[in-house]
Amino acid sequence: MTTPGQSSTPQEQYADRSYRSPAALAAGVLLLALAAWLGGDAVVRGEAHTKLTAVAGLLFVVPLVVAFTLRPLVRAGADRLVVRNPFRTITLPWAAVADLRASFSSEVFTADGTKYQLWSIPVSLRQRKKANRKAQRAAGGAVGRHYELHPGTSTGGGTEVPRATADRSLDELRELRERGAGREGAQGGPVVKWAYEVLVPCVVGAVALAVLVAL
Numbered sequence: 001m002t003t004p005g006q007s008s009t010p011q012e013q014y015a016d017r018s019y020r021s022p023a024a025l026a027a028g029v030l031l032l033a034l035a036a037w038l039g040g041d042a043v044v045r046g047e048a049h050t051k052l053t054a055v056a057g058l059l060f061v062v063p064l065v066v067a068f069t070l071r072p073l074v075r076a077g078a079d080r081l082v083v084r085n086p087f088r089t090i091t092l093p094w095a096a097v098a099d100l101r102a103s104f105s106s107e108v109f110t111a112d113g114t115k116y117q118l119w120s121i122p123v124s125l126r127q128r129k130k131a132n133r134k135a136q137r138a139a140g141g142a143v144g145r146h147y148e149l150h151p152g153t154s155t156g157g158g159t160e161v162p163r164a165t166a167d168r169s170l171d172e173l174r175e176l177r178e179r180g181a182g183r184e185g186a187q188g189g190p191v192v193k194w195a196y197e198v199l200v201p202c203v204v205g206a207v208a209l210a211v212l213v214a215l
Contacts, residue, residue, distance in 0.1 A: 019169050021122050023122075039057065060201075060202055063205070067087060071195070071198070072086065074121055078179075080093045080186060081173065081177075090116050092110065093185075094176070094181040096190050097109070098111045098113075100173050100174055101170070102166045104123060124165070
């Protein structure tokens, strides 16, 4: 970690950075605990049909909870951006990244206009408005009413303008893209892989649950 006034080493500049949502992780753990409690009770105490229904329900629900809470991750390195969303993993060499934006959600755009959402970097409009109000007060009203302030903006007295968490994260990703886009290892196109480890048990659980409920 560098301090102001010190230059970063190449290793520090290109070290992998990971982004997750702490709120999503906490919610995922709580939901999994609730599912284990309710499902486990049904499996232990229920009759045969109830046990099978509980198992099918868990097989359907648990992967979904994991997919939307624990699985999302953004990892950025020297050569590429890896976006792990609920049902897909997208690998984007920096040369293939055209833009990164955060309006109502965080998104990455490729050169051909394809858009991928960054699930692990949620946008909080409330946090952004709060940061913007602080910036306006710090600047004595000089900062306009804009949700997105440009990175590096100063209040005029050397104080950095406050930024919402999602905006700070995208600032870092843009900086990594600018540094890495010209690297030899950062060339190529996007690679998309489906998360079959999530989709398959969900489908099996859904089919089994539908059959058991129908019976």
